[in-house]
Amino acid sequence: MLRLPEEHRKRFKEPFGELFPELEDALPTIEGKTVYTVGDVVTHNFLAAGGTPAVAVIDGYTMRSPYGKTPLLLFRRVQVKNPAGALTEELREALEEAVLDPPTLVQVEGEEDLAVIPLALIVPDGSVILYGQPGEGVVVCRVTPDLKNAAKDLLSLFVPASD
Template identity: 45%
Template sequence: MLTLPTALRAAFKEPFGPVYAEADDLLADASSEDADAPLVAVGDVVTFHLRRAGRPPDVAVVDGKTKREAVGEEIRRAVETGRLVEVENEPGTVSVALVEALVAALDDPDPTTLLVEGEEDLATLPAVLAAPVGSTVVYGQPDEGMVRVAVTDAAKSEMRDLLARFDGDFDAVVAPIDA
């Protein structure tokens, strides 16, 4: 497991890509790059908005919360659809189990929702690492909107560098991605 050190928290204040208020605008930009590439959503509200806009994510990572509070029933019902896989990931961490589940979900041709027991807030980093170049990872920026990360070699390098600065066994956590 990797744990976010307090000194690194500031690195997560600024979004890793453009911020969108509307899912339709985000999807238009994402599909102009590679319409067939996987779409990964991190967060219940983001997943809800993408599904409501008519583009369910290929992989959704949800924990039943938004801003540390339980999501409403409408959102919970909308995001907990399709193939559901439960995974544990403690708050402020990235677990090997989460990374393994992301890799498996991206390899599965059917849409998959990872139901995280704990917290999915940091799942964007391993999602970018695990997704193929050309994919899109979307996560929520509290009180701002949805952030679209285009998966490029540079984005993968940035996420790998950030994860390497976490406390814990970096090699063990990224092993499922590097396999």
């Protein structure tokens, strides 16, 4: 398991892509793309807007409060554990398998926020990852070689957990 040290957490507060105030504002820019979603609200809103994510990663919470709109998707479901501020091998392996066998819902026990980083490294160039920026809107990550390099840089800030 990898942990994000406290001193690097501020780097993850900045949007890792283009920020839109509402999902509806972003939809025209992602039309025709394969979309991956991270977060309960973004996943719910994308489905409500008629989209179908290739992979949806949720944890049943939004801003640390239970989110009662867990999607009833007819997707293959995978359950994994991933504590806050960490990336488990279990989560990373589940994401790899999900990307290879869409559509898949990855249900995280713990926290899913950091899943954007490993997801950016494994999804194909040209696809899009959507995730929520609390209190600000939705972030659209257009997957390019540059985004993958940025994800590698962020992943390098993690350290092996000493559990």
